[in-house]
Amino acid sequence: IASSGSSQKDSLSASPYASYLYASPEYIRGKAADQRSDLYSFACLLFHTIAGRPPYEGKTPVDCMTMHVEDAIPDLAEYVHDEPGMSEVISIVKVCMRKDPVQRLESFRQVVSGLEKAEEQIAAASAAMAQELTAAKAAAEAAEKSEARSRTKMNTIFSVLSLVISAGALCAVPFVLDLDLAKVEKALEQKKQEGKANSASGSNEAESIN
Secondary structure (H helix, E strand, O other), X not given: OOOOOOOHHXXXXXXXXXXXXXXXXXXXXXXXXXXXXXXXXXXXXXXXXXXXXXXXXXXXXXXXXXXXXHOOOOOHHHHOOOOOOHHHHHHHHXXXXXXXXXXXXXXXXXXXXXXXHHHHHHXXXXXXXHHHHHHXXXXXHHHHHHHHHHHHHHXXXXXXXXXXXXXXXXXXXXXXXXXXXXXXXXXHHHHHHHHHHHHHHHHHXXXXXX
16 A cells, blocks of 8 residues: 555556455546545455455456445445444444545544554453453352252262161161061961860870770
């Protein structure tokens, strides 16, 4: 990009089509190209860098030149998110791409000042975002520790319950065994009594026969 007073040839890229992509309306019309023409070309390049495409795209160089002269200024906001600092950049691009050179910024010093302002806004937003991420991380770590403590507490409760259940089962074993032995003893006693009764009955029958 040339400084004020440079020729049209020096003001734009040596590549013809590149010139058409970033050429100012007055340059295309064959009028004098000064620093404000360079500002227009710079704004087109900045638009291309941010949006990922040139501000005007035609099927032919003539189509592209016609768009630079006649078409409305494309809105860079359609290609970027609503982020801090971008509104300043969008404003710079819009002002520097005005069709009338008189309505554009007057110097690159103004562009640099605007971009520095945008840079400060982006840096401030980044610092705030970093603080938010740090706070979120601390909250996540605190939640993780709380969850770990909860898991430890639950494991302890389950362990105690297991011990209680196991102890209860062990206490129940002798009871079951005692219950079974009592049944066996009772059955044996019944058998014994029945045997005595049968023996007595047999002796009485023998005496009767005799």
